[in-house]
Amino acid sequence: MEKESCLEVSWVKTLQWLNKTTDESFGYRQWFYQTCTEFGFYQTCEDSSCPFSRMMTLQSQTQLCSLLFNIPQYTLSANIDFTNQYYGGDQPQTHRVLYVNGDIDPWMPLSVVRNGTGEDKQRAVLIQGSAHCADMNSLRPSDRTSLKQGRVSAWLKSAALEYRD
Template sequence: MDAVGLSLMNEAVGGSEKCVSAVREAFGAAEALMIRNVSQVAKDFRCCQTPKDHQDQVELMQSLADIVMGTVQYNEESVLMSISDLCGVMTNQSAAYNEEREPYQRLVKLSQIYRSSSEEPCLDVSHEKRVKDLMDTTVQSERRAERQWTYQTCTEFGFYQTCEDASCPFSGMVTLRSQTEICLELFGISQNSLPGRVAFTNRYYGGDEPHAHRVLYVNGGVDPWKELSVGNRTDGGEEAESVFIRDSAHCADMSRGRVTDRRSLKNARQEIEKHVESWLKTAQQEKKRTE
């Protein structure tokens, strides 16, 4: 989540220090109000139910953080809102925002915008219901992809998005412990076993030094997931290299090209094509030599 905060400050994509400060203040206010009057918070964010315990409160804080994290992750690839749009809601001082000047009220506004794009009439914050839905293993389950992803996090790579230091712009209620409780609830996998499972994955695949060749590691400067990728690897010569697109987000290079794409993204796609073309030619030559 620290990486999300850095992207919210990136002026090249419409972010600012003022924006991340407003987000941090909004989440702090939401958490403080929830301690005093949880019913009011549930009403403000139009929750389907009033959080009945700590786990439900964490679900609410996680859902609100997901709005910001999802925006940052896809930025200009998103169909709803970009970082610039989000920061506009959180910091705009125009007459249209006179009634929502406080960061908390701006976060409420932000959640309203996202909910308006969803078919869900309210924000479901029941941890019990979430677990029940994720226990559904039928192919018709609406959460089948989330269940599969969760299983991978519990058995292979972790990748938890936590908020446990002063620089995090979201709620400190979203901890590693709260994130990993689901492993035991869904799969009977203890939290204590996770470090060993992650360590095995890193040993097996090579961690920061993967045992691979002819791989291109492409990362966007705005993408929070770049922190978990392989960067600046050129030790394999043309066999393994990296491409860094400073102002693009998650997997932007894989999307169809658009006239509005940034120059850095267009240049990166050309570089990717060059590598793939070169490796295909090399593979063809190697095949001919073995025939």
């Protein structure tokens, strides 16, 4: 069993860490920037059923935009609206794009979950009993049948064969 250090939960230390542009915080800073400028995918925990800290409010998350990137909070809605209009929201006009979701993924409501029409009609895959990015993990004997059937790699192989024909 590996020993891990305690998780730092100080707001000030979190801001310091997110302000670093080194490999140490790689991905997180970029994710917050993209959230502030395009997505609005804020993780909060404000209702009584949430098992985590109630300090993760929408206000605390959107405040990061101004503190980290000097992006005013009043611009966030317009940023998100532009992205949804430009890319089509949950009904994008895409070609050969697969949207994979697990039905217990907290990000699922923000994704494309309905199949389209025409050429790209089979673009949404919903994997029962699966969570965020589980379909991209290595195969394990303990994987649910639904996960095995919904793996992206299988779809990509079939799409590659179809494309060659």
